[in-house]
Amino acid sequence: MWRKENIMIVFSCVAFNILLVSVSSQSDQVHQDPPEIYSQPGTTATISCRHELQDYNRILWYRQPGGGGRMTLLGLMNVDQQQLEDGVTAKMSGGAMKGQTCLFTTEELQLGGTARYFCAAYCDSGREAYFGTGTKLTVLEPNRTAIPPTVRVLKPSPNEGGQTRTLVCVATDFYPDHVSVSWTVNGNKRLSGVATDAAATRLDDFYRITSRLTVYVKEWQNRGKDFACVVDFFNGTETVNRIDSIRGVKGRLLFERKYLRIAQNAKLAYCAFIVKSCVYGAFVVFLLWKLQKSRKTEK
Template sequence: MIILFLQITFYTILVSGSSLSDQVHQTPAHMYKKPGEQVNISCSHSIQSYNRILWYKQLKDRRQLDFLGYMMGDSGLPETGSGVNITGSANKDQNCTLTVEGLKLNSSAVYFCAARIQCDTGAEAYFGKGTKLTVLEPDHPITKPTVKVLPPSLQECRNSKDSERKKTLVCVASGFYPDHVSVKWKIGETETTEGVATDNAALRKGKTYSITSRLRVSAEKWFNPDNKFTCIVTFYNQADSYEDFPDEIRGVEAEGEGMTREKYLKGTQRLKLSYGVFIAKSCVYGAFVVFLVWKLQGKHNK
């Protein structure tokens, strides 16, 4: 019955949004292991009166969680056939450890812990941020990503109003294994999340993965050579080491893209200056003509 109850309440628990989730600490965030090895995942909490830690496993491309067991106080109670061991303590400020031995390829998953009080109280459970485990496949070496930022299409939103025009920059990270990556964007030196859309998961092709992220910005920002757009792909490189792989592109001059307000103002200023120079030259030329006429009249009178 406990498994059924936990599966029914899981999605409600995840979206509870309470700040108490910040008091559940799960480490590490990422792990690589070889087949046959074992992993230890730690979980602790600082929530008063909570005395249970539950453990789950979520396979790739599945929303459902598999319940692995739980610790109540100082007693570990793994599910029969789960292949895990649960040790330590589930009390406040203590550490609970999930051990998975004899890893297989299908052990690759995201593992979650959740702290809660006794099930019959109706109290919510609060989840850790998860541990992503990849059991490395034979003959698949760990490979770092290649990152490239592609400029917007020349045809994108050409006929839209100036105030509505957007340009889409595309960041492609490819050729990496395994798929422990995250993507972020910067405009100038400032990180941005506005207009960012990143694939939910990396796409597998052969022995490696690729992932795509898009950044939509206003045409005004893109048509400015002073603006720099940077895509940063962070790759987990074992031993709690993370490595950044950036690529950048700069904005361009607006050629053949219609009249923007900035271009209109600059053009108007140039036109005013040219007109002023023309008037000044005309005045000088007119004065010179008047002088010549006066001289000729003077000679004629003599």
């Protein structure tokens, strides 16, 4: 069994560097597969991890509860020797050197054992630990299978004011919660203005998640725009997608601008007519005055 002092040192190093993992230039050299797994109660699941980091000779394995929270160290592969934490009955095989694959097989899974598993490449020279992207493992409830979501895009509220409009995507009636949501506009992925729930919400026997896309009014009021919500769902074998879309509405803003221009032009024309009428009237009055004056002179 690995000495407790060494485990504490490793854990401290990892905890210190964990915030740097996601932005590290070398973290993409740690490859963890698969990204998602469904398992039945009473079975096990196997996850693989390998790295391309020179002189890194250890792979650590962690478990994070499904609802989030602190990661627990399960053990490590030291070169080609597994060293498990007390009470952990999982198994490891393979190797931890550059280019080698380390396999982690969970202990027998129980209902409620949903979690994320992470591997991390590490060495004993005090350098950073680099993490894999994680594996989301869900223990399915008895007699249940994966069901993809129903997706619907809702148009902006008619009461929404300002210069922007918000489209809402609602994905419902799926199980389990292995989904990700994205938006496209005319087929191009849109990242700005997107706000998605941090996690799906359980309602009775199924899950639900919402996402919002905020766009400018002039973009929404354009029938040439197609706004689509794409929900990727892992069905246990592959990732499938469910899509719903909505087109922009008739450009009321453009119509209003056109109407204002017409009204303004009409107003100017009317003012010009009034001015011309006044000038014409003044000219007529002047002629009448001249005529009257001429008659008085003749008398």
